[in-house]
Amino acid sequence: MRADLDLLGQVLNQPQPAGARAGPARAAARIAGLVAVVPHNRDDEEAPRRFATAQKAARESGDRTMTAWVPARHGTGMGTGTGTQWCPGPDPLRAPVA
Incomplete structure (x- = not known):
């Protein structure tokens, strides 16, 4: 996955x-969104920066x-540990990339 992220960055x-x-x-938005959820659920201070990357x-x-x-x-x-259960409707991170 790291190689994929590096290639996407390039x-x-x-x-x-x-x-x-x-x-x-x-693709970068979806990956960054997924990557942001883990530190977010762990109260990691890195989460806001990762969400900002996903938003951009x-x-x-x-x-x-x-x-x-x-x-x-x-x-x-x-720190809620909620995953994506708070996202109503279909999970955009599982939607196919056009």
Whole structure:
């Protein structure tokens, strides 16, 4: 997974047309959202920075579901151990990437 994240970072750091960035940015938002949940549930001080990364990528991708899910999940409270049960409807992190 680390190699995938490194590759995704390299792709996003290269200049590209906005349309070409949407897919990689959507993937980055979903991965960063997943990565943020674990420290969030453990009251780790790293969680807000990870959620900020997920939010930035979600906005860049134009994915409105992830743009809404990230602050909603971050706002569920730290250390609740809730996973995604507070996210109503389908879990955007399990949705297929277009």
